[in-house]
Amino acid sequence: MDAIDADALYDGIAEAGSAAAASFDIGRLDREFYEDPYPVFHALRRHAPLRTLPDGSRFLTRHADLDAIYRNPQLFSSDKTVDFRRTMGDTPLYEHHTTSLVFNDPPRHTRVRKRLAPAFTPRALRTLRARVEEVVAEALDEVAEMGRFDLLHDFAMKLPIELIGDMLGVPRADRHRLSPWAVAILGGLEAGLSDEQRAAGSEAVEEFKAYLRWLIRERERNPLSGDSGEVLSKLIGPDADGDTLSELELLHNCIFLLNAGHETTANTITNGVDALLRFPAQLAMLRRRPELIGSAIEEILRFESPVQLGNRKLTADAEIGGERLAEGTYVWLAIGAANRDPDIFGDPDSLDITRKPNRHLAFGAGIHVCAGMSLGRMEASVALDGFIRRFAEIERAAEARHHMRARFRGFTSYPVRAA
Ligand code: HEM
Numbered sequence: 353m354d355a356i357d358a359d360a361l362y363d364g365i366a367e368a369g370s371a372a373a374a375s376f377d378i379g380r381l382d383r384e385f386y387e388d389p390y391p392v393f394h395a396l397r398r399h400a401p402l403r404t405l406p407d408g409s410r411f412l413t414r415h416a417d418l419d420a421i422y423r424n425p426q427l428f429s430s431d432k433t434v435d436f437r438r439t440m441g442d443t444p445l446y447e448h449h450t451t452s453l454v455f456n457d458p459p460r461h462t463r464v465r466k467r468l469a470p471a472f473t474p475r476a477l478r479t480l481r482a483r484v485e486e487v488v489a490e491a492l493d494e495v496a497e498m499g500r501f502d503l504l505h506d507f508a509m510k511l512p513i514e515l516i517g518d519m520l521g522v523p524r525a526d527r528h529r530l531s532p533w534a535v536a537i538l539g540g541l542e543a544g545l546s547d548e549q550r551a552a553g554s555e556a557v558e559e560f561k562a563y564l565r566w567l568i569r570e571r572e573r574n575p576l577s578g579d580s581g582e583v584l585s586k587l588i589g590p591d592a593d594g595d596t597l598s599e600l601e602l603l604h605n606c607i608f609l610l611n612a613g614h615e616t617t618a619n620t621i622t623n624g625v626d627a628l629l630r631f632p633a634q635l636a637m638l639r640r641r642p643e644l645i646g647s648a649i650e651e652i653l654r655f656e657s658p659v660q661l662g663n664r665k666l667t668a669d670a671e672i673g674g675e676r677l678a679e680g681t682y683v684w685l686a687i688g689a690a691n692r693d694p695d696i697f698g699d700p701d702s703l704d705i706t707r708k709p710n711r712h713l714a715f716g717a718g719i720h721v722c723a724g725m726s727l728g729r730m731e732a733s734v735a736l737d738g739f740i741r742r743f744a745e746i747e748r749a750a751e752a753r754h755h756m757r758a759r760f761r762g763f764t765s766y767p768v769r770a771a
Contacts, residue, residue, distance in 0.1 A: 369395035377406055378661075378684060378758065379544040386754045389660070390701065393689035402675050409682040413689035415696045415713065417673040421664055421685060422717035428664035428683070430720060431457045435665065435682060444557040445540045445550060451600055452608035454720060461719070463595060464605050468723055471519060471583035477726055480515060484731050487514045488738045495770070496742060500749050503766040507739070508621035511731050512614045520606055521571060521582045526563070533560045534611045541759055561603050568602070583609075613724045616658040619762035620732040623656035624649070625739065626766065629748060631703040638705055638740060645737045648705035649729055652736075654712035655703050660688035661759045662716060687713050688761060743770035 372395040385392055396403055397413040405411055412418060421428045432455040440446035449455055453464040470476065491510045495501045509531060517527040533556040540553030568588060576582050584606065590596045597605070628635040628648075638648050662685040669679050677683070691712045692700040715722035722728065740746070749767040 370399045372396075373399035373403060376400075376403060376411065378411060379405075379407075381544075381756075381758055383756070386756045386758070389688060389758070390692055393686060393692060396686070397689055397693060402673055402677075405684075409684060410677060411684040411686060412673070413686045413693075414673060415690040415693035415711075418662075418685045418687065418690045418713055419717060421672065421683065422662075422713070422720070425457065425719050427667055427670050429457050429667050430455055430461070430664060432663070435663075439545045440540065440550060440553075443550060443554045444561070445537070445553040447600070448537060448557045448604050448607060449540065451604035453605055454608065454612070458719070464597065464601060465719075465723065467587055467591060467597060468583070468605070468609070470586055472723055472726060474726075477730060480518075480727060481730060481734070483518060484511065484515065484734045487511050488734050492738055492742050499771065500767065500769045503625055503768045504618060504622045504763055505765060508618040508735065509614075511621070511735055512617040515727070515731065516610045516613055519583045519609065520564075520567065521576055521584050522567065529559075529563070530610055531614065532556070533607075534614045537607065538611050538615065538760065539757060542757055557607070560607050564603050564606055609724075612722075613728060615760055615762060617728050617731050619656075619658040619760065620649070620652060620728065621735045621739075622763055622766050623658065623761060624652040624732065624736050625746065625768070626748075626752070626763070627652055627655055627703050628740075629746065634703050634705050635740070642737060642741070644705050645733050646729075647707070647710070649732050649736065650710045650712065651703060651705050651707050652732075653714035654691045654697070654707070654710055656761050657688050657691050657712070657714040658761055659714065659716075659759065660761050661686060687716075739770075746770045 369391075372392050376392060376396060393413055396411065401412065401414045401417065403411045403413075412421070433450050436446050436449055436455070440449065453461050453468075456464070488511060491507050495507050498506065501507065513527050513530055516522075517524070517530065522530065536549075536552040536556035537560070539549045542549060567584070571584055571588065575585055587597060587602055587606070628638065634648075638644055664683050664685065666677055666679050666681045666683070670677055672683075691697070691714060694700050696711060697707070715725040715728075747769050749769040752763045752766045755762055755764045
């Protein structure tokens with residue numbers, strides 16, 4: 353190709369990118385976007401890094417802008433009581449999301465976060481690690497028998513359900529009920545929320561609340577003894593300062609714990625295997641150098657971030673990325689875009705399990721930074737490490753499609769053959 357042709361080609365690509373950025377609307381996404389949002393994210397970051405959406409909200413894609421916003425909770429509020437009213441109405445779904453700590457500001461956020469802290473101390477994690485290893489070993493035995501299986505449902509999902517089941521002390525026989533509730537409740541956060549999604553989310557909240565009320569009564573009657581990694585008992589009743597969570601705070605934050613640690617962790621594992629299959633030299637390196645598992649997990653979290661979007665609202669006029677935004681502006685934080693920002697990450701569309709530094713925002717940052725990040729990292733490391741040690745040959749057995757929810761990155765199913 354000569355120079356003139358190349359220029360024309362690059363102009364064409366730039367024009368297409370600028371058109372993609374100009375027509376982007378988070379409420380109207382197509383299948384192509386759900387399969388691969390990154391070309392659109394690159395176009396937005398390049399042509400409209402603070403794109404104004406049709407409803408007046410702003411969609412932000414630069415790492416520096418997101419990082420600054422996450423670290424300034426006074427100016428960028430997480431409180432969603434006004435905004436969720438518009439999409440969710442006066443529903444159980446609204447009650448749930450506006451009571452969980454992630455969608456609240458201090459002081460309401462602080463008191464719940466403080467109560468959760470004992471669940472995630474290094475000591476609690478050591479207890480949970482033994483359980484994670486046990487669950488992974490059992491799940492590996494099961495899928496090894498099958499030969500061809502669904503990586504997401506037969507393997508990756510098993511782990512967080514068992515772990516959170518243990519943390520809440522949910523009897524084994526009831527654990528299969530948790531996953532559909534979580535999916536329905538998180539589906540209620542989508543931008544173009546349908547009547548069906550709203551109704552399914554609300555029904556799941558009501559069922560989950562009723563179930564937890566029963567579980568709490570059980571726990572009050574029969575407290576669990578010993579250090580089982582169970583946290584529900586620690587959340588019931590007053591803390592050392594005499595502060596007690598209200599019944600709704602207790603119920604909704606238990607529901608949130610399940611939801612927050614469930615699909616995110618399972619998707620980290622499945623997205624990780626998928627990324628390694630797409631970059632076989634990286635998989636080969638990880639097999640040769642298993643000590644890279646920690647750094648590989650960080651790269652997988654950057655490369656296919658399980659949480660792709662966050663939101664904040666300006667509490668006052670502020671300058672962000674060289675633009676003045678007005679008080680009350682609702683902002684979208686595109687984590688998936690920031691984690692592929694070429695200003696921060698060299699060759700951002702390649703998986704590099706040795707990447708260092710890796711300042712990804714997959715867990716957010718600031719006061720709301722993921723409370724379960726050490727647990728999520730540990731679960732994903734044990735699972736992925738175990739999976740590639742057990743199977744010398746891994747291949748995708750059929751097409752795998754992403755689900756059609758923009759906030760979370762994951763597959764509907766992931767058929768594999770492994771031996
Ligand atoms: C590895 C997968 C995970 C990813 C990618 C992830 C991602 C995130 C992100 C981005 C946030 C911040 C939301 C915001 O500020 O707007 C968050 C918050 C949170 N996550 Fe995770 N998470 C993961 C696993 C877990 C696990 C395993 C748990 C617990 C069982 C958990 C519990 C929480 C909690 C309680 C919050 C709210 C923190 C607060 O508002 O102070 N997460 N997570």
